[in-house]
Each structure stands twice: as structure tokens, then as C-alpha cells.
């Protein structure tokens with residue numbers, strides 16, 4: 001049998017998450033092959049084992065699978081038919097295509113939580129905008145509510161909050177989940193990894209604040225500022241979710257803490273996630289290394305926090321579209337414990353995720369102050 005470390009890994013997706021996964025694996029000299037559309041994508045800048053292709057196409061995913069020992073993903077929107085076929089043929093696919101299928105359709109994902117009695121906001125599924133309007137007219141559905149496209153929404157696109165009758169005009173005309181508008185106190189996230197031997201590792205929960213307009217994480221704080229009891233409750237829930245999915249790999253779970261103190265699952269992603277970037281510098285083991293450990297059936301690493309951290313996404317400035325230019329890099333690097341990650345995307349556009357910064361400080365409030373300073377100083381323009 002091959003040593004795990006000699007296993008050849010295929011990664012579907014070569015964005016920033018793929019890049020950081022490759023960077024993590026290169027410390028162990030892992031043999032990793034990345035499939036994505038173009039050589040100017042972030043992961044292609046850190047490996048020459050980059051295959052130009054389309055991970056939504058059956059044949060290209062299947063061919064990648066044939067040349068590696070284990071396949072993983074950095075994005076859910078991949079061709080899972082090819083992954084099912086590869087799995088039937090005995091290939092290790094982590095996360096399993098079944099989990100990817102359930103998660104990439106928000107409707108199936110919500111049904112999964114309901115079926116497994118995992119806490120999530122109440123919801124119904126609708127075919128299109130017309131059916132939603134009819135349900136409102138018939139008194140079966142009351143405003144306010146949140147409409148979500150079942151597929152292909154990301155970073156808040158495909159999420160529409162209906163607060164008034166007028167908003168009904170602007171419904172997305174797609175198959176949707178319609179769920180209760182939650183009275184949110186805090187948005188939290190927790191990541192859990194599991195390997196084929198059944199070891200489970202849970203990262204301490206983090207807290208997120210959102211950019212109101214772009215609907216992207218504005219700041220992520222580690223650890224979340226919550227009571228110990230709540231932290232334990234969240235970690236127990238993360239374990240239940242991982243077991244319900246029969247997960248192998250990494251699962252990032254976004255949660256709502258409601259004003260009445262309940263924890264509800266918003267959604268999950270079976271891959272590295274924006275809410276785990278800070279683990280590179282702020283935890284003993286990063287989410288990327290943990291994913292590699294889990295899919296190679298190696299012992300999982302300690303998830304312990306080594307320093308409080310504030311993470312901010314570095315987004316394309318509003319009003320600039322074109323070849324990217326970074327302003328204020330040197331000023332940010334002059335600040336203590338500011339760790340910059342520039343993904344290497346050639347083109348910027350408003351709110352595009354171009355990089356992130358993790359700011360460490362033994363005092364989380366100081367880290368937050370410094371993060372705001374970095375946000376103000378660093379500009380992504382053309």
C-alpha cells in the first residue's frame with residue numbers, strides 16, 4: 001500500500017481556496033493536480049500541475065479522477081455524475097458526491113436538516129416566482145421571508161429578503177427555498193473535519209460581521225465572543241452534522257444565533273471556506289492542512305487557537321474594473337502581525353475577493369482595530 005503522503009490528489013477548482021490548499025500540501029511535497037478554466041487562476045501560480053479544463057464537464061472530471069488516487073473540491077458546483085462513476089469504480093472521492101449533491105442544492109440541503117432533525121429555519125420549496133406570489137395571495141405564506149435560489153447562488157447573490165408587498169415584484173424567477181426571516185443576534189461559523197477512520201476535529205467557532213451592501217464577510221473574529229456553554233453546544237452540533245452527512249473531508253457550517261438564544265444552521269460547505277482563512281496563522285492546524293489530513297486518513301491536527309485573530313477580505317474597490325493595482329501594501333506590512341494573502345487574480349471588479357488579511361493580537365479588540373486600519377489603508381484599484 002502507498003504511504004498516504006505519496007497519494008496523488010486531484011483538486012476540482014483552482015481559485016484562492018485551491019491555491020491555499022496546494023500551498024499547504026506543498027509543505028509535505030504532496031502530489032496535487034488542479035483542474036480549472038485558466039492558467040491565470042490563483043492556484044496555477046503555485047503549481048505547474050494545473051490542468052486547463054472545466055470541472056462542470058463530465059469527461060474532464062472523469063479523466064482527472066482516473067489519473068489520481070483521491071479527488072477533493074474547493075467549490076461545490078462540479079460535475080458530480082463523473083464523481084459518482086469514479087466512486088463506483090473504487091476511487092476515493094472526499095467529500096462524497098452524495099454530500100456534494102445534497103449541499104449544492106439549497107432545497108435538498110434544507111430537507112436534509114429537516115429529515116435529520118438538525119435545527120434550521122422553517123422553510124418551503126417553490127418552483128418559481130409565480131408560485132411564491134400565489135402562496136402569499138392565498139395566505140399560505142406571510143411577509144417577511146427570505147427567498148434563496150436553490151442552485152448557483154454564492155456570496156449573497158441569489159438571496160433576496162422580502163420585507164414588503166412591493167418586493168414581490170422583484171422576486172428571483174427560479175426554483176427557490178423560501179424560509180423564515182431570522183431575527184439574527186450574531187452570525188457564527190464552525191468547521192469540522194472527519195477522516196475515513198472516524199476521527200473528528202472541530203475548529204473553535206468564529207464570529208462574522210457582514211458588509212451590508214456586498215453581502216460578503218466584512219470581518220471574521222476568532223474566537224467568537226460567546227459564552228463557553230454556547231461554544232460547546234455549537235461544537236456538539238457540528239459533530240452531529242458531520243455524522244449525519246457521514247462526512248469525510250471538511251465541512252464549514254454557517255450558523256445564526258437568534259435573539260432568543262437559539263442556534264440555527266444557515267448553510268454548509270463541504271470544503272475549505274472563507275470562514276477558516278484565519279486558521280493558517282491563528283490555529284495550530286489550518287483548515288487546509290486539516291482537509292488534507294482527513295482525505296489522506298492521517299491523524300487530524302489540533303484545532304487549538306494559537307492567537308486571537310481578525311480576518312478581513314480584501315475586496316475590489318467600487319468603481320474600478322480592470323487590471324489590478326494594490327495601494328497601501330507597504331503601509332500594511334509595516335503593521336505588526338498583519339498577514340497578507342494576495343490571491344493573484346489579474347482583474348479586479350467591485351467587491352471581488354482579491355485577497356485577505358489575518359491580523360493577530362493577544363487582545364482581540366486590538367486585532368479588530370488594526371483590521372479596520374488595514375481595511376482603510378489597502379485599496380484594490382486599477
Ligand code: ADP
Nearest residue numbers: 121146153154155156157159179180181182267
Ligand atoms: P450565500 O450562500 O450566497 O452566502 P446565505 O444563505 O449564506 O447565502 O445568505 C447570505 C446572508 O443573508 C447571510 O449571511 C445572512 O446575513 C442573510 N440571511 C440568509 N438567510 C437568512 C434568513 N433566513 N434570515 C435572515 N437573514 C438571512
